Amino acid sequence: MYGVAVDALGMLSTIATGLAIDAYGPISDNAGGIAEMAGMSHRIRERTDALDVAGNTTAAIGKGFAIGSAALVSLALFGAFVSRAGVTTVDVLTPKVFIGLIVGAMLPYWFSAMTMKSVGSAALKMVEEVRRQFNT
Known part of the structure; x- marks a missing residue:
């Protein structure tokens, strides 16, 4: 269980970077929406669409990372509970x-x-x- 706990801690140590990357998706999506509502040129809309695709990709990666770290933390927490409570x-x-x-x-x-x-x-x-x- 020590290895699982260390692995979970390692994944959680980069959580600030992961959250910052995950926040990029909605920001780029909103930029595209604002450009469309403001009636900007087609060239600007192409750029915001490219940023939106990159934002969706980074959001998907961030979600997978969050699910993996949550699963490891849950496993480590359950192991700590079983060890502390003396449950066999x-x-x-x-x-x-x-x-x-x-x-x-x-x-x-x-x-x-x-x-x-x-x-x-x-x-x-x-x-x-x-x-x-x-x-x-």
């Missing part, structure tokens, strides 16, 4: 363990749903504000 066996058929597995499996989906709902409502308000500003 985990019986999945025990009701408390089974309920914990079900609830634990549901939490990421619930969190994702709440995040997407709030992002959707914020994006809708932003679109309404942009339309209001363009109409006046």
